[in-house]
Amino acid sequence: MTVTVDLRAVLPEIIVASAAMVVLLWDVLVGHRGRRALAPLTILGLVAASVALVRVGVRPPAFGGMYVRDAATQVLQMIALLAAVLATVLSLDYLRRSELERGEYYALMLSACLGAMVMAASADLIVLFLGLETLSIPLYVLAAFRRGNVRSQEAGMKYFLLGSFSTAFFLYGVALLYGASGSTGLAALGRAAAAGLTPLLGIGIALLTIGLAFKAALVPFHAWAPDVYEGAPLPVTAYMAVIAKVGAFAAVLRAFPLGLGALTEQWTVLLAALSIATMVLGNLVALMQRSMKRLLAYSSIAHAGYLLIGMAAGTPDGAWAMTFYLVVYLFMTLGAFAVVLLLERGGEEADQIEDYVGLGARAPWLAAAMAVFMISLAGLPPTAGFIGKFYLFNAALGAGQVAVALVAALTTVVSVYYYLRVPYLMFTGKDQAGVRVLPAPGVRFAIITAAVVVILLGVLPGPLTDAVQPLAALLRGK
Amino acid sequence: MLSWLIFAPMIGAALVAALPRGRVFAVRWLGLLASLAALYLAVRLFQTFDPAASAMQFVIRRPWVPLLGIQYAVGVDGISLLLVMLTAVIFPIALLSSWGSIEEKVKEFTVAMLILETAVLGTFLSLDLVLFYVFWEAVLIPMYFLIGIWGGPNRTYAANKFILYTMAASVLMLVAIIALYLAAAPAGERTFDLLRLQEAAVPATLAPWLFAAFTLAFAVKVPVWPLHTWLPDAHVEAPTAGSVVLAAILLKMGTYGFLRFSLGLFPEVAVAAAPLLLVLAVIGIIYGGIVSWAQPDLKRLVAFSSVSHLGFVTLGIFALTTEAMQGALLQMVNHGISTGGLFLIVGVLYDRLHSREIKDYGGVAALMPRFAVIFTIVMLSSAALPSTNGFVGEFLILLGTFRRSVVFAALAAMGAILSVIYLLWAYQQVMQGPVTAKTPARLVEVGWRETLLFVPLIGLIFWIGLYPSPLLRRSEASVRAVVERVERRAQAQVKHRPMVADAHVDVAPRQTTTTRRKVTP
Numbered sequence: 001m002t003v004t005v006d007l008r009a010v011l012p013e014i015i016v017a018s019a020a021m022v023v024l025l026w027d028v029l030v031g032h033r034g035r036r037a038l039a040p041l042t043i044l045g046l047v048a049a050s051v052a053l054v055r056v057g058v059r060p061p062a063f064g065g066m067y068v069r070d071a072a073t074q075v076l077q078m079i080a081l082l083a084a085v086l087a088t089v090l091s092l093d094y095l096r097r098s099e100l101e102r103g104e105y106y107a108l109m110l111s112a113c114l115g116a117m118v119m120a121a122s123a124d125l126i127v128l129f130l131g132l133e134t135l136s137i138p139l140y141v142l143a144a145f146r147r148g149n150v151r152s153q154e155a156g157m158k159y160f161l162l163g164s165f166s167t168a169f170f171l172y173g174v175a176l177l178y179g180a181s182g183s184t185g186l187a188a189l190g191r192a193a194a195a196g197l198t199p200l201l202g203i204g205i206a207l208l209t210i211g212l213a214f215k216a217a218l219v220p221f222h223a224w225a226p227d228v229y230e231g232a233p234l235p236v237t238a239y240m241a242v243i244a245k246v247g248a249f250a251a252v253l254r255a256f257p258l259g260l261g262a263l264t265e266q267w268t269v270l271l272a273a274l275s276i277a278t279m280v281l282g283n284l285v286a287l288m289q290r291s292m293k294r295l296l297a298y299s300s301i302a303h304a305g306y307l308l309i310g311m312a313a314g315t316p317d318g319a320w321a322m323t324f325y326l327v328v329y330l331f332m333t334l335g336a337f338a339v340v341l342l343l344e345r346g347g348e349e350a351d352q353i354e355d356y357v358g359l360g361a362r363a364p365w366l367a368a369a370m371a372v373f374m375i376s377l378a379g380l381p382p383t384a385g386f387i388g389k390f391y392l393f394n395a396a397l398g399a400g401q402v403a404v405a406l407v408a409a410l411t412t413v414v415s416v417y418y419y420l421r422v423p424y425l426m427f428t429g430k431d432q433a434g435v436r437v438l439p440a441p442g443v444r445f446a447i448i449t450a451a452v453v454v455i456l457l458g459v460l461p462g463p464l465t466d467a468v469q470p471l472a473a474l475l476r477g478k
Numbered sequence: 479m480l481s482w483l484i485f486a487p488m489i490g491a492a493l494v495a496a497l498p499r500g501r502v503f504a505v506r507w508l509g510l511l512a513s514l515a516a517l518y519l520a521v522r523l524f525q526t527f528d529p530a531a532s533a534m535q536f537v538i539r540r541p542w543v544p545l546l547g548i549q550y551a552v553g554v555d556g557i558s559l560l561l562v563m564l565t566a567v568i569f570p571i572a573l574l575s576s577w578g579s580i581e582e583k584v585k586e587f588t589v590a591m592l593i594l595e596t597a598v599l600g601t602f603l604s605l606d607l608v609l610f611y612v613f614w615e616a617v618l619i620p621m622y623f624l625i626g627i628w629g630g631p632n633r634t635y636a637a638n639k640f641i642l643y644t645m646a647a648s649v650l651m652l653v654a655i656i657a658l659y660l661a662a663a664p665a666g667e668r669t670f671d672l673l674r675l676q677e678a679a680v681p682a683t684l685a686p687w688l689f690a691a692f693t694l695a696f697a698v699k700v701p702v703w704p705l706h707t708w709l710p711d712a713h714v715e716a717p718t719a720g721s722v723v724l725a726a727i728l729l730k731m732g733t734y735g736f737l738r739f740s741l742g743l744f745p746e747v748a749v750a751a752a753p754l755l756l757v758l759a760v761i762g763i764i765y766g767g768i769v770s771w772a773q774p775d776l777k778r779l780v781a782f783s784s785v786s787h788l789g790f791v792t793l794g795i796f797a798l799t800t801e802a803m804q805g806a807l808l809q810m811v812n813h814g815i816s817t818g819g820l821f822l823i824v825g826v827l828y829d830r831l832h833s834r835e836i837k838d839y840g841g842v843a844a845l846m847p848r849f850a851v852i853f854t855i856v857m858l859s860s861a862a863l864p865s866t867n868g869f870v871g872e873f874l875i876l877l878g879t880f881r882r883s884v885v886f887a888a889l890a891a892m893g894a895i896l897s898v899i900y901l902l903w904a905y906q907q908v909m910q911g912p913v914t915a916k917t918p919a920r921l922v923e924v925g926w927r928e929t930l931l932f933v934p935l936i937g938l939i940f941w942i943g944l945y946p947s948p949l950l951r952r953s954e955a956s957v958r959a960v961v962e963r964v965e966r967r968a969q970a971q972v973k974h975r976p977m978v979a980d981a982h983v984d985v986a987p988r989q990t991t992t993t994r995r996k997v998t999p
Contacts, residue, residue: 364499364586380619381612390608390652394546397656405656409649416645417638420619424626424637427586462543469545 009062009069012049012077013117019045020110027103035101039092042106046085046113053077065185066124071470076120076250079327083246084113086334086446087239093440094235094341100145108138108145109239116247123258125174125184128251132170132215135247136163139240143232155231162224163214170211176204177259186259194262205260205267209274212255216248216304219278229297234349237293238337241300242330245307249326252311253319257475264314268399271312276407278305283411286418291351292340295418296333299377302415303329309392309408313399316472321391323468328376328388328457335450336373339366341443345434356422358431366437369451371423376454378419379412384457391465480536480552483519483562484599487512487569491592494585502584506577509588513570513595520566527559529952532959534605534673542609547659547669551605556956557737558602560807560949561730564814565602567934568726569595572719575822575931579718579829580628587628587719594620594723601731607655607670611648617728618644621720629715636715643708647698654691657684658743676742676963689747693740693755699732702755702792703762706785713781714834718825721777725784726818730810733791737803741795741960745967752796759796760889762789767896771903776827777834779904780820783860786893787813793890794875798964802878803957804950809871811949812859812942816868819856819935823849826928827908830920836907840914845921850909852924852932857905859939861898867942 115135144156282302310322490512766786794806
């Protein structure tokens, strides 16, 4: 096997990695005064990577077939870059306010993005693992980034411990799959799987699934999410909520169809069960939350369940529907977090849902934007959330998974209650005197962008629908 | 033209939203003008509509998500035309009625109302199932906020009950829409186009489930007994304008759904299920009447009377005769006018005494003579007195039902009598006798604005009551087409069964099914 090193194929990744290093060094070399340039540098790096992504285009597999840059990679990596750009814009004001702005922060964000990008491009279990670790470790550190804050410390520690466990599961799964197929390549695994399901293969798949389910916060591997979401600094929570999902679902999209295409019937049942459990539990527990961050945490758990519908369908329609929803999820979740970021109570994050009562009187547009995000998260038209769920229902029913579709539909009804409560409270009741709406231009910009995108995708879903079609090819080849 | 009609209120909402917050006067006028613009377009539509054609007119078709065969498709036929007219008439009145009662968050209120109007018009005019569902669900959000923000003391409970109840049923409809889409055609030719799906062959094992999901969603909206429990709460807590819109228009979305989708997409199943729905309709008529009678709260009384009146509409639709269906359609309009009027009347009283209890009033007629005249006319219209609109509708329904089943017609007629009892009783308690109201000084006569609210309604009451043919003429071809399609499809199904192939070709569908049941053991 000759390993051809075509570095052009990984140009976007190289740019992101270099940007991370530049940001890190900038802080050391330029010092305090240069801090204002950190965020622009980060964004510059991310934009440059996106441009490179487009310019490089689709290429043949690199590194001896371990790394693929097909149309699906392009779409998934673009989503990861988009998430990183938006999260950077969101972080800016918060970091300055709480004096956390340091080169490390941006470097870690870029590394996490790099991890998700690698996962999206992997055709090999080792590369997948590499991506997973590159994604996870920066997030552990970011969760504990407020060093003076006990909650943040706790969040980081919890995330790290549980995350390590899940990584071990994942790695053990990789080892078993290697034992079963004699190769870490997904294509070789696919050939081995075609020969039939052996115990080794079965246990390997299960362990691999557990590892990814942890990252995506699927029930019953979700327990870490609420505490970590609550404790981590807000912009980190927002970023974590999207980038970890992008990475995990990209990995699922890569590993299952290519490596286990022959066993589709087995793993679709497994994923459908996970999806149902996640939707039910995520939505029911979200009903009882009083903290906005915890509400969004359970909401992100529930949405992991919805996203998984696409994969559980095991059809081309499911793959692109899931990717569509991933983009939608990114905008509506970051939008909702941005609204939370804009508020503070006594210098702290305004995290309690009661803090939102009556805000509509003071900040009507903010309340309107929150209403848009919540309506979209609840899956009501005319927002992107509805279209996304519609595509997913279509995929589930198209695959004959009536139970999944019905559970998804009914849990959506449950979710309407807790989502709409937020804008409802914002528009009623007495204004909370202690809550301040911050100026934060970056966050405002992000809110407006996200709200516009959420509505636009709800009214004109065509372009994005076409854009995610390459994902269907991943499941068509089986 | 239809797109302008649908989105005129939406444009108005955007303009209102752009106004500064303090400008209550400008907000109110702009909101009213936007709804009047929609009314103007609706009247133009009514004039240019071709009554002879049963097919969809003014059809616009644009691809929306071509990959899945989703279109932006709108069109109007005789059935939707009347409901569009009703919507366009009621919204300006509802907005005008809020001028005296909504003082807080006027801008948000106006925006919500205008978005609601767009959503309702879209629901009635959509020819694509996805588009229909989008508008159908979009109705819920502004209504949720209307009840939840501007409602009475128990508004949170009422708003949540309203949205959860209706959502639960409608998401099942969404699943059914997709299932229908997948089952009706092979991949590549799939479409959400209503007209094409009507002609598609749905597997006989699947059709009953889909029919059930669609009909359940509509039945909750109507509401058909026993799915009505959200309605009294929502009505009582909603602000007057919200109640008016809810009763006059939103409930019709359910009965419209029966006509357009339950009967249109699954005629065979609808024929088989009609007896069940007729029974529920009659129970609703009588139950609603009796419960209304027992209400101490005037608004609850009107709310429960809706259950009874909508029972008539359901009866008329599932009687499956042209007369009854025409009557049902007309009665949808009539109920919108008379019950919308009754909620306005309750609103007028509530604005003065801040009480809805019947016992707090008494002898109001002596203090508010002009109001007494209005109340009398609207009340009699709701009680279906001859020469008012209600009579024409109920008469046609009873006539059509009588041809189908004497028992149902007789029971329904009892319900009509009940409605006279509770309405007259309420009128007597509130308006007549010596003045026993708590603070008579606050019961001032209705002013010009309030009178203006009722002028178009009273005009319509007598117009439809004395000369209904402009409406009936426009709806007849479409209604006849629906009934004939149902009969044709039901008979085609019967013909598949050799034992009864020659039996009762010209009899009505419901009897055909009963006969079939008797013949085939």
